[in-house]
Amino acid sequence: MQNKSNSENIVAFQGEPGAYSNLACRTVFPDMDSLPCHTFEDVFAAVEEKRAKYAMIPIENSVAGRVAAIHHLIPHASLHIIGEHFQRINHHLLAIPGATMNSLKSVRSHEQALGQCRNNLLGWGLEPDVYSDTAGAAKLISELQDPSIGAIASSLAGEIYGLQSLKKDIEDAAHNTTRFVVFSREPLIDLPNKGLTITSFVFQVRNSPASLYKVMGGFATNGVNMTKLESYQLNGDFVATQFYADIEGHPDDPGVQHAFDELKFFTNEFRILGSYPAAQYRLDRR
Numbered sequence: 001m002q003n004k005s006n007s008e009n010i011v012a013f014q015g016e017p018g019a020y021s022n023l024a025c026r027t028v029f030p031d032m033d034s035l036p037c038h039t040f041e042d043v044f045a046a047v048e049e050k051r052a053k054y055a056m057i058p059i060e061n062s063v064a065g066r067v068a069a070i071h072h073l074i075p076h077a078s079l080h081i082i083g084e085h086f087q088r089i090n091h092h093l094l095a096i097p098g099a100t101m102n103s104l105k106s107v108r109s110h111e112q113a114l115g116q117c118r119n120n121l122l123g124w125g126l127e128p129d130v131y132s133d134t135a136g137a138a139k140l141i142s143e144l145q146d147p148s149i150g151a152i153a154s155s156l157a158g159e160i161y162g163l164q165s166l167k168k169d170i171e172d173a174a175h176n177t178t179r180f181v182v183f184s185r186e187p188l189i190d191l192p193n194k195g196l197t198i199t200s201f202v203f204q205v206r207n208s209p210a211s212l213y214k215v216m217g218g219f220a221t222n223g224v225n226m227t228k229l230e231s232y233q234l235n236g237d238f239v240a241t242q243f244y245a246d247i248e249g250h251p252d253d254p255g256v257q258h259a260f261d262e263l264k265f266f267t268n269e270f271r272i273l274g275s276y277p278a279a280q281y282r283l284d285r286r
Helices: 004-009 020-028 041-050 070-076 110-117 117-126 135-143 156-162 211-220 253-267 280-284
Strands: 011-015 033-037 055-060 080-088 092-095 106-109 127-130 149-155 164-168 177-184 197-203 227-236 236-247 267-276
Touching: 004 011, 004 092, 004 280, 011 020, 011 041, 020 033, 020 055, 020 080, 020 177, 033 041, 041 055, 041 070, 041 177, 055 070, 055 110, 055 164, 055 211, 070 236, 080 280, 092 156, 106 110, 106 135, 110 117, 110 127, 110 149, 135 156, 149 156, 156 164, 197 211, 211 253
Parallel strands: 011 033, 011 055, 080 267, 106 127, 106 149
Antiparallel strands: 055 177, 080 177, 092 149, 092 164, 197 236, 197 267, 227 236
């Protein structure tokens, strides 16, 4: 069993060692240890049960879009978002030593990675095969030792599992970037006095005409910039919709306060997930 006294130096992530989430952990928390977890549920549980201090969670990608599973888990987690990180994703086409492009028939990886390399895979005539995570796919083909099966994963995964990189930077778009958010058991209280603050929250609108329109109007009339809005159905019910949103501003800002007051009037459920400093990557693109 893991020593709980060391949990304050651990960041949990989903996947095998060498996953892109693992790279994000190393980048953001270079002095902390990383804890690989099988599922996203396991990642949240590791922090909730004090086996890790933070959770590094991918939430969206500039090519493949949102990480759908996360949006269904976030409302049920008791954790708080305390930061964000944008990780440039450089995919490698990995294979066992001795394999060639001619010997490959199929490629395994996470569905997001396969989607980010879709055009190249079609051009090479390689069959995509969905696997639970990128590094896990690399680990699997190292065990299978089959020259007809490749994996899309990071260069770190290739090093860890003794694979060769047949091609590097195989993502279809040069801007391929994944946004991660960092979860903690406690919300971030002390924010910098200067700089842009991002606030993330979830809400459910009432099932009545123009409810969402009126909610959005509250942010518009109060001058609050909404940078992200995602919707998804709840429990398979087509009339019950939940939303995830990011805005620029802190809940204590007068404009945000007024916008939230209007939002609450038209919603059945509302929860702030966290307020945190905007990443430099975001600031550079304003």
